[in-house]
Amino acid sequence: DAGVIQSPRHEVTEMGQEVTLRCKPISGHDYLFWYRQTMMRGLELLIYFNNNVPIDDSGMPEDRFSAKMPNASFSTLKIQPSEPRDSAVYFCASSSLGLGEQFFGPGTRLTVL
């Protein structure tokens, strides 16, 4: 298996622009997680899905952030409009053992100027 796939790996955009991050989980995994990592706040869970349904989005910082999972093999995290404080590395992870071992993708490094 190719593991969790994320795209793009790097994104540089200007404040106010819309940003869409993409994730393909490992085939057969029924849980998908979105995390954000910064030096100041560490690794934060933003939202997670089970069988394509959002279970807990309490970590989503504000209404500018939204996440969807239209099918079992694809998820997006969208920021609209983006702000410089959104600059971070965004990780997607998936798991098959309920909320057990998670497999992380390589991350998307987002820079908002």
Next chain:
Amino acid sequence: LAKTTQPISMDSYEGQEVNITCSHNNIATNDYITWYQQFPSQGPRFIIQGYKTKVTNEVASLFIPADRKSSTLSLPRVSLSDTAVYYCLVRSGNTPLVFGKGTRLSVIA
């Protein structure tokens, strides 16, 4: 959720055994102790998980005393490639992982 406390950083020479201790005083009966490793510019990777006593795999050992209020991750004979951040997490079956700041291990030649 049980809160974990671990050292912010540790240094070690190559070839030595490294022990990273994590305290989790409020661990619940159903909680497991899980450790992840994160290399620079990569996502975290699962290392080991245990409930009590000792667990060993090809990467590390995990020691958990009877009261389960702490745990120790043991890395035998570390090499430069073991330089990473190590996260101790406590989880139960129905809650997602909550990552703290972890322990930054630097292995020196």
